[in-house]
Amino acid sequence: xxxxxxxxxxxxxxxxxxxxxxxxxxxxxxxxxxxxxxxxxxxxxxxxxxxxxxxxxxxxxxxxxx
Amino acid sequence: xxxxxxxxxxxxxxxxxxxxxxxxxxxxxxxxxxxxxxxxxxxxxxxxxxxxxxxxxxxxxxxxxxxxxxxxxxxxxxxxxxxxxxxxxxxxxxxxxxxxxxxxxxxxxxxxxxxxxxxxxxxxxxxxxxxxxxxxx
Numbered sequence: 001x002x003x004x005x006x007x008x009x010x011x012x013x014x015x016x017x018x019x020x021x022x023x024x025x026x027x028x029x030x031x032x033x034x035x036x037x038x039x040x041x042x043x044x045x046x047x048x049x050x051x052x053x054x055x056x057x058x059x060x061x062x063x064x065x066x
Numbered sequence: 067x068x069x070x071x072x073x074x075x076x077x078x079x080x081x082x083x084x085x086x087x088x089x090x091x092x093x094x095x096x097x098x099x100x101x102x103x104x105x106x107x108x109x110x111x112x113x114x115x116x117x118x119x120x121x122x123x124x125x126x127x128x129x130x131x132x133x134x135x136x137x138x139x140x141x142x143x144x145x146x147x148x149x150x151x152x153x154x155x156x157x158x159x160x161x162x163x164x165x166x167x168x169x170x171x172x173x174x175x176x177x178x179x180x181x182x183x184x185x186x187x188x189x190x191x192x193x194x195x196x197x198x199x200x201x202x203x
Contacts, residue, residue, distance in 0.1 A: 020138075024140065025138070025140040025141070025142070026136075026137075026138035026140050026142070026143070028142070028200075029140050029141075029142040029143075032142060038142050038145075040141070041141050044141060
C-alpha cells in the first residue's frame with residue numbers, strides 16, 4: 001500500500017512529531033507509515049486524513065499486489 | 067478511539083518499571099558472575115535453593131521488562147508485542163522438539179530442561195525479537 005502522508009505533511013510544513021501528537025501515536029509509528037513498513041488501522045487512517053482535511057482514499061492507495 | 071486490544075494489551079506497568087526490571091535482572095546476573103569470578107566457596111550453600119532464587123530473580127526482572135509500557139503505547143506497539151509473542155511461542159515449541167535430537171547427537175542421552183530455564187529462554191527471545199522489531203528502520 002502506498003501513501004502520501006509525507007507529501008501532505010510537507011505541504012503543511014508539519015513535523016512527524018506534531019502529526020504523531022495530533023493523531024495520538026508515536027513518532028516512530030508515523031515514520032513507519034511513511035516508509036511503508038506499517039499499515040495503519042482504519043481509525044488511524046481516518047485521523048490522519050482528518051488532520052490533512054482530506055479523504056482516506058486520497059492519502060492511501062492500494063497497489064497491484066495488495 | 068483506541069481499540070479494546072490496544073487499551074488492554076499495551077503494557078501494564080508504568081514506564082519507570084523498566085529501570086526496576088533491568089536492575090533486578092542485571093544485579094542478579096552480576097551477583098552470580100561475581101561469585102564465580104571471586105571463587106566464593108558455595109559448597110555449604112543449598113545449591114538448589116540458590117539456583118531457584120537467582121533464576122527467579124532474573125525471570126521476574128525480565129517479566130517486569132515485558133510488562134512495562136512504552137513511553138507512547140499505540141496500535142503499532144500492540145502489534146509488535148503480539149508478533150513477538152507469536153514468534154517466541156513457535157521458537158519455544160521448536161526448541162522443545164529439537165533439543166532431544168541435539169542431546170542424543172552430542173551427549174548420547176536426553177537431558178531434561180527445567181521449566182525455569184525454558185521460561186528464561188522464552189523471555190530473552192521475546193525481548194530480543196521485540197526490541198529488534200521496534201528498531202527496524
